[in-house]
Amino acid sequence: MARRTNRRQRVPQDPVETHIESLSHDGRGVARIEGKTVFIDGALAGEQVKFVYSKMHSKYDEGRTIEVLQAANDRVDAKCQHFGVCGGCSLMHMAPEAQLALKQKTLEEHLNHFGNVTPEQWLAPLTGPLWGYRRKARLGVKHVAKKERVLVGFREKGTPYLALLERCEVLDPRVGDRLAELGEMIAKLEGYNRIAQIEVAMDDEHTALVFRNLDPLSEQDKQALIAYGQANDLWIYLQSGGPDTVTPLWPENPQLSYAPEEGLNLEFEPNDFTQVNAGINKKMIQRTMELLEISAEDRILDLFCGLGNFTLPLAKRVTEVVGVEGDEALVRHARDNAAKNGLANATFEQADLTKTELKDYPWAKAGFNKILLDPPRSGAFEVLHQLAALGAERLVYVSCNPATLARDAGELVNNHGYTLVSTGVMDMFPHTTHVESIALFVKK
Numbered sequence: 001m002a003r004r005t006n007r008r009q010r011v012p013q014d015p016v017e018t019h020i021e022s023l024s025h026d027g028r029g030v031a032r033i034e035g036k037t038v039f040i041d042g043a044l045a046g047e048q049v050k051f052v053y054s055k056m057h058s059k060y061d062e063g064r065t066i067e068v069l070q071a072a073n074d075r076v077d078a079k080c081q082h083f084g085v086c087g088g089c090s091l092m093h094m095a096p097e098a099q100l101a102l103k104q105k106t107l108e109e110h111l112n113h114f115g116n117v118t119p120e121q122w123l124a125p126l127t128g129p130l131w132g133y134r135r136k137a138r139l140g141v142k143h144v145a146k147k148e149r150v151l152v153g154f155r156e157k158g159t160p161y162l163a164l165l166e167r168c169e170v171l172d173p174r175v176g177d178r179l180a181e182l183g184e185m186i187a188k189l190e191g192y193n194r195i196a197q198i199e200v201a202m203d204d205e206h207t208a209l210v211f212r213n214l215d216p217l218s219e220q221d222k223q224a225l226i227a228y229g230q231a232n233d234l235w236i237y238l239q240s241g242g243p244d245t246v247t248p249l250w251p252e253n254p255q256l257s258y259a260p261e262e263g264l265n266l267e268f269e270p271n272d273f274t275q276v277n278a279g280i281n282k283k284m285i286q287r288t289m290e291l292l293e294i295s296a297e298d299r300i301l302d303l304f305c306g307l308g309n310f311t312l313p314l315a316k317r318v319t320e321v322v323g324v325e326g327d328e329a330l331v332r333h334a335r336d337n338a339a340k341n342g343l344a345n346a347t348f349e350q351a352d353l354t355k356t357e358l359k360d361y362p363w364a365k366a367g368f369n370k371i372l373l374d375p376p377r378s379g380a381f382e383v384l385h386q387l388a389a390l391g392a393e394r395l396v397y398v399s400c401n402p403a404t405l406a407r408d409a410g411e412l413v414n415n416h417g418y419t420l421v422s423t424g425v426m427d428m429f430p431h432t433t434h435v436e437s438i439a440l441f442v443k444k
Helices: 096-115 179-187 219-232 278-292 311-315 328-340 381-390 402-415
Strands: 016-019 029-033 036-041 048-056 060-070 136-144 149-153 195-202 207-213 235-239 246-250 256-258 266-268 299-303 320-325 346-350 370-373 394-399 418-426 436-443
Touching (some): 016 029, 219 235, 266 328, 278 370, 278 436, 311 320, 328 346, 381 402, 402 436
Parallel strands (some): 299 320
Antiparallel strands (some): 136 149, 235 246
């Protein structure tokens, strides 16, 4: 019987010098070495770098920069001391203007490649604060015996292990400055090795920390968490299982809320979906109003509406708006928010939009002249064939994934009679390759 040979290529150990031809969509430098593509972390287009290989594949290889021999004009010093180790940010070595250009190029290439569409106009990017902007996060927690400490933060780049972080520059400093402190606090608990993660949620005035406890905590540990929260003005919650087990520990009846615009207040729970960047969210809502060309006579359908982030601002301006969402808890919260803001012309319906025929619902029979879509990363493909039949002449699509936006744009333009009038990026996640965008479609 023939011996099976090991076909895995051995990773070269010696540093290699190369020229970076371009950037990939995930922010890595692209080089060609002996006819093979190599993706190199930490390199920018036009640079001459020295790198070491990290992984070998049959069709491409991977590496990481160890020295920049000739820097690109777009290169800047990374503000975060953990950049390159932490996997949370990948573009911190690139000037903000260049980051935006990369994101717009990514969106443009996806629209061309996946949708075979080109916008008539490119919108100016929406920008906001570059640091301390993030109000939602899920922090990993791990007791590492070899390091004799509890780590709190994000995973290392390219590994499943938590990085050793002292602070995070993109997290709101109310938590971003406390990563090491949180680890030290948890290390003193009896159940120090039974805390798996911390869900972070903030509004303008309050910070909620949801501790995911794998086992029930002792009364002593609960009192320690309460004392920490009281001392640092932090709201403390426990989560023993799924999302429905999130329970406030201190104070007794906390309530987070935010104002998408002046005169509106939306209440939410720590595990509810809300936009991570409050400044960009407000600008995004305003741009949506402008693109929809809102008038008092409009009847608008808001699909994937969540808590009513767009629905309730729209309700202040139009005859009627119907928000549709698949998550039953979010629908309840949205209805409560409409009632508390006195907006009786906003109604909310629960429906699985990947399987639902909208025309079967009484609220859809009168049709809509304008539609807003804000789907998850998977996009809205399953519902697109129904939209034209609803009579909407104007449709705005908010996207967190350029690939599915491009696919859906191609469907709307090539099969359902819409024109892609304009699109542009929104810098919801500076220093990352995440591309948030908005697009306007008009019926021909």
